[in-house]
Amino acid sequence: MPETTQADPGPHRDGFRALMSGFPSGVGVVTSVDHRGQPTGMTCSSLSSVTLQPPTLLVCLRDHSRTLVAIRESGAFAVNLLTQEARSTAELFASGAPDRFGRVRWTMDADAAGPHLGHDAHAVADCRLTGTQLVGDHVVALGEVRRVVWHEEPRPLLYGLRRYAAWSAAVKEPATTPGGR
Template sequence: MVTPVQDELAVTRDAFRALMGSHPSGVAVITTADAQGTPYGFTCTALCSVSLDPPQLLVCAGNNGSTLPVLAARGAFTVNLLHSSGRRAAEAFAGPAAERFSTIGWQPAPATGLPALTQDAHATAECRVTRLTPAGDHTIVIGEVLHTQTHTRATEEAPLLYGMRRYATWPT
């Protein structure tokens, strides 16, 4: 017997946040830049692979943030996968927009010239936007991966994780 799905919302925002917060994930900073070269970015744990052929991944960007409109207009972004010493970058990009690039070092990525956080990331992926799909208070951004790079610290530092409202690192 199939149980019918109720039309009313049965889960509160707080309950859903608690559920998803109990699921640890890797931490990334998504970066882009506007036409004048001004960098934008945000901390992201909603990231996953989509396809191997062509290589695609997705990130979820908040509709009310300053980065999504710039990312959509630019049509490209960089995924910076943070290592265990990248917690300062994760916190900076989760905070006020004005402080994000003033305290964290970056350099232009080789394929797109978009910001790469090479001191805080163990790897980066430069992507071209292939699809934007509205999904509630976020937008799913699918990007074709144009270039990947592993950084020196990748062999020295474990990936940064976040879950249960705290940061952790991959066990050695």
């Protein structure tokens, strides 16, 4: 990359997107249920761990999205960490298609904070909403992780440079799952 000597006085939207596309991230689907018990969810690569005590995740969701409204109503959400084979699920939940839950396999037991996409996720974190903060056109939602359900060894789907990719096959060390699985 060429070195620049002059700072950009204020990166415009496209420049900021280009900057962040060079920072690959794992891909998840954040799910919840609305006040009628209907499932809702959206693809999210803006998620991060915050603290181990208490175990807390943050997700960034579009303000006024159906998923965010449902999370605020229910006070809970699930973060489904997608496997490298789940690109079509990531694209489906990013599309806004109204029938997305009719096109994937999902379950929701009594302890779930939102629908689990167990066929497409290697792990799911069930979270209790602990706070929100509006930042521009998105809302940062904090969730205390109440339960983690493992479906398989992690082989995460990644998103960066405006495309999906599998975890590199060049990684020589075997993946280990916390908790001994």
